[in-house]
Amino acid sequence: MKKRIEDLKILENKRLNEEFFVLKLKSDQTFEKILPGQFAEVRVDGSPTTFLRRPISIYDVDYDENTLYLLFKIAGDGTLKISELKAGENLNLVYPLGNSFTVGNVKRVLLIGGGTGVAPMLILGKYLKNEFKITPEFLLGYRSKELIIEKDKFNSLGTVYITTEDGSEGHKGLVTHHPVLQENNEDIDQIYCCGPEPMMKAVSGIAKDNNIPCEVSMENLMGCGIGACLCCVVDTYDEGNVITCTQGPVFNSNRLKWQI
Amino acid sequence: MADLAIRIGKIKFKNPVMTASGTFGFGPEFDDFIDVSRIGAVLVKGITGSERQGNPYPRMAETASGMLNTVGLQNKGIDYFVEKIYPEIIKYDTEIIVNVNGGTIEEYCMVAEKCNKLERINAIELNISCPNVTQGGMIFGTHCPSTIAVTDAVRKSFNKTLIVKLSPNVTDIVEFAQAVEGCGADAVSLINTLLGMAIDAKTHRSKLSTITGGLSGPAVKPIALRMVWQVANAVKIPVIGIGGIMNTNDAIEFFLAGASAVQIGTANFINPAVTIEIIDGINRYLNNKGFSSIHNLIGALEV
Ligand SMILES: Cc1cc2nc3c(=O)[nH]c(=O)nc-3n(C[C@H](O)[C@H](O)[C@H](O)COP(=O)(O)OP(=O)(O)OC[C@H]3O[C@@H](n4cnc5c(N)ncnc54)[C@H](O)[C@@H]3O)c2cc1C
Ligand SMILES: Cc1cc2nc3c(=O)[nH]c(=O)nc-3n(C[C@H](O)[C@H](O)[C@H](O)COP(=O)(O)O)c2cc1C
Numbered sequence: 139m140k141k142r143i144e145d146l147k148i149l150e151n152k153r154l155n156e157e158f159f160v161l162k163l164k165s166d167q168t169f170e171k172i173l174p175g176q177f178a179e180v181r182v183d184g185s186p187t188t189f190l191r192r193p194i195s196i197y198d199v200d201y202d203e204n205t206l207y208l209l210f211k212i213a214g215d216g217t218l219k220i221s222e223l224k225a226g227e228n229l230n231l232v233y234p235l236g237n238s239f240t241v242g243n244v245k246r247v248l249l250i251g252g253g254t255g256v257a258p259m260l261i262l263g264k265y266l267k268n269e270f271k272i273t274p275e276f277l278l279g280y281r282s283k284e285l286i287i288e289k290d291k292f293n294s295l296g297t298v299y300i301t302t303e304d305g306s307e308g309h310k311g312l313v314t315h316h317p318v319l320q321e322n323n324e325d326i327d328q329i330y331c332c333g334p335e336p337m338m339k340a341v342s343g344i345a346k347d348n349n350i351p352c353e354v355s356m357e358n359l360m361g362c363g364i365g366a367c368l369c370c371v372v373d374t375y376d377e378g379n380v381i382t383c384t385q386g387p388v389f390n391s392n393r394l395k396w397q398i
Numbered sequence: 399m400a401d402l403a404i405r406i407g408k409i410k411f412k413n414p415v416m417t418a419s420g421t422f423g424f425g426p427e428f429d430d431f432i433d434v435s436r437i438g439a440v441l442v443k444g445i446t447g448s449e450r451q452g453n454p455y456p457r458m459a460e461t462a463s464g465m466l467n468t469v470g471l472q473n474k475g476i477d478y479f480v481e482k483i484y485p486e487i488i489k490y491d492t493e494i495i496v497n498v499n500g501g502t503i504e505e506y507c508m509v510a511e512k513c514n515k516l517e518r519i520n521a522i523e524l525n526i527s528c529p530n531v532t533q534g535g536m537i538f539g540t541h542c543p544s545t546i547a548v549t550d551a552v553r554k555s556f557n558k559t560l561i562v563k564l565s566p567n568v569t570d571i572v573e574f575a576q577a578v579e580g581c582g583a584d585a586v587s588l589i590n591t592l593l594g595m596a597i598d599a600k601t602h603r604s605k606l607s608t609i610t611g612g613l614s615g616p617a618v619k620p621i622a623l624r625m626v627w628q629v630a631n632a633v634k635i636p637v638i639g640i641g642g643i644m645n646t647n648d649a650i651e652f653f654l655a656g657a658s659a660v661q662i663g664t665a666n667f668i669n670p671a672v673t674i675e676i677i678d679g680i681n682r683y684l685n686n687k688g689f690s691s692i693h694n695l696i697g698a699l700e701v
C-alpha cells in the first residue's frame with residue numbers, strides 16, 4: 139500500500155517480560171495491505187539524544203480494527219523512550235516501508251526468529267496460513283524461558299520449536315543446533331529468518347549446504363527508511379551496494395556478501 | 399497569498415524552497431507523501447561521470463542534534479541518469495537541478511556538458527565540497543586555485559545557470575565565494591557537510607567505515623547561518639542557504655541572513671513532508687507579518 143506519515147493512537151504498551159514490549163496502535167484510516175517483512179520508521183519525541191526515526195518491524199495487523207502491533211526491546215535511548223509511552227498518547231509512524239518475504243511454490247516452510255527477530259515471523263506465519271494455506275513451522279530462539287514472546291499467538295498458527303541458550307525450555311542451545319534444522323530438514327522447501335546477524339549468517343550457511351532457499355531480513359542502520367539517504371546499503375554479489383530499506387530489508391541470503 | 403517567487407541566474411523559481419542533494423533521492427521516493435511539483439526545485443542525488451559504488455557500510459552515525467554520513471557519492475553515473483532517471487522525473491512541474499561531481503576537472507566538465515544538452519535541466523549545482531571521497535570532491539573546494547580551475551572549466555562547458563556549492567571546511571569561506579563569483583557562477587549554495595567523527599567507546603572503533611564523515615542537521619545550523627550571512631554581505635550573486643533547516647522558522651532565519659533560497663536536507667529523513675510544510679509556513683509567516691513578498695525578508699537582518 140501507499141506509504142504514509144501518520145499519528146497513531148497507542149491503545150496499549152504492554153511489557154511482556156524483562157526484555158520485550160508490544161505496542162498496539164490504532165489508525166484512523168484503513169490499511170490496504172501490509173506485507174510480511176515490512177517495517178515502520180517511528181519518530182521518538184522527547185528524547186534529546188534521539189534525532190532520527192527508529193525502524194521497527196510490523197509484528198501483527200488487525201484489518202478489522204485498524205490496529206497494528208510493534209514488538210520491541212530496549213536497545214538504547216530511543217527504544218527506552220518508546221517503552222515509557224502510555225495508552226492514549228500518539229506515536230508518529232512513516233509506514234509501511236520496505237519489500238516483503240516472497241512465497242513461491244512451497245509446501246514445508248521453516249520460519250526462524252531470534253529475539254525481536256520473531257516479530258516479522260508472526261505476521262509472515264499468518265500470511266502463509268491465510269493466503270497460501272501453508273501451515274508454518276516456527277523455530278524461535280531465546281536466551282531463556284522467561285523471555286519467550288507470546289507463545290499462544292505462534293502456537294495458533296502452526297508448529298513451534300523453541301531453543302533456549304540455558305536450556306530452561308525446548309532445545310538447549312542456539313537455533314542452528316535444533317534437530318529440525320540439523321537433521322529433519324530434507325523436505326523443507328523454504329527458510330525465512332530474522333534475528334541477530336551472526337544467527338542469520340549461520341542459518342544461511344546451513345540453508346546453502348542443504349540447498350534450501352533462504353530469505354533473511356536485515357537490520358541495517360537506517361537514516362531515512364525511504365530510499366533517500368543511501369546510508370543503509372548491503373553489499374551483494376549481483377548488484378554491489380543495494381539499498382536495504384527499499385530493495386530489502388528481505389533478501390535472498392545467497393545474494394549477500396555478509397560484511398563485518 | 400504572498401509572492402514567493404525568486405530569481406537565480408536565468409531561472410524564476412516559483413518558491414525559494416529546494417531539496418538538498420543527497421537527501422531526497424531523485425524525487426519519486428517522496429511521491430507517496432507529497433506533491434513534489436510544489437517544491438521550488440529538486441536537487442537530485444550527486445552524479446559522477448561513471449558509476450560509483452560509494453563507501454562501505456556503516457555509512458552513518460547519529461550524533462547530538464544531527465548525523466554523520468559517508469555515502470561517498472554512490473550513483474549509477476550520468477549516462478544512466480540521462481537514459482533512465484531524467485525521463486521519469488521530468489514529470490515534475492518544477493526545476494530539476496543536477497548536483498555535478500567528479501574526481502577530475504575533465505569528469506566534472508563531462509557531466510556538465512551532458513546536462514547542458516538536457517532540455518529540462520536549466521541549472522546545475524557544482525559540488526566541490528563532498529568530504530567523503532578520496533579523489534576530487536572537497537579537495538576542489540578547499541584549495542582556492544583548484545576551486546577557480548574547476549569552476550572556470552565547468553563554466554565553459556555549461557551555459558545555463560551555474561550554482562557552486564561551497565565547503566564549510568575552510569578558514570574563510572568568503573574567499574571561495576568571491577572566487578567562484580569571479581569565474582562567472584550565477585549563485586553559491588552553502589553549506590555542505592562539516593567534516594566530523596564519531597567513535598564507539600565500547601569497541602574503540604570509528605562508527606563510520608571511512609573514519610571521518612560529513613555532519614549535517616540542526617547541529618550545523620549556527621555555523622551555516624554565520625557563513626551565509628558573511629557570504630551574502632560579500633558577493634552580488636544570490637546565496638542559497640543550507641544547513642540544519644528543520645522547520646519554517648529555521649528557513650526564515652536564513653532569509654534574514656541574506657539567503658535568496660534555502661535547501662532542506664536531513665530534515666527530509668525525519669519528516670518526508672517537511673518541504674511542503676515549510677513552503678506553506680513561509681507563506682503564512684509573510685501574510686501574518688503583512689509582507690507581500692519573500693524579498694521583504696531576504697537580507698533583512700537588523701544590525
Ligand atoms: C528493518 C528493521 C527492522 C527492525 N525491527 C525491529 C523490531 O521489530 N524490534 C526491535 O526491537 N528492533 C528492531 N530493529 C532494530 C531497532 O531499529 C534498533 O534497536 C533501534 O533503532 C535502537 O534505537 P535506540 O535509540 O533504542 O538505540 P541506539 O542508542 O540507537 O543504539 C543502541 C545500540 O544498538 C546499536 N544499534 C542500533 N540500531 C541498530 C541496528 N539497526 N542494527 C544493529 N545495531 C544497532 C547501536 O549501535 C548501539 O550500540 C529493526 C531494525 C531494522 C533496520
Ligand atoms: C546522507 C547525505 C548525503 C548527501 N549527499 C550529497 C551529495 O551527493 N551532494 C551534495 O552536494 N551534498 C550532499 N549532502 C549534503 C547536503 O546536501 C547538505 O548540504 C547538508 O546535509 C547540510 O544540510 P542539512 O543540515 O539540511 O542536511 C548529503 C547529505 C547527507 C546527510
Ligand code: FES
Pocket residue numbers: 359360361362363364365366367368369370371381382383384
Ligand atoms: S535508510 Fe535512507 S536509504 Fe535506506
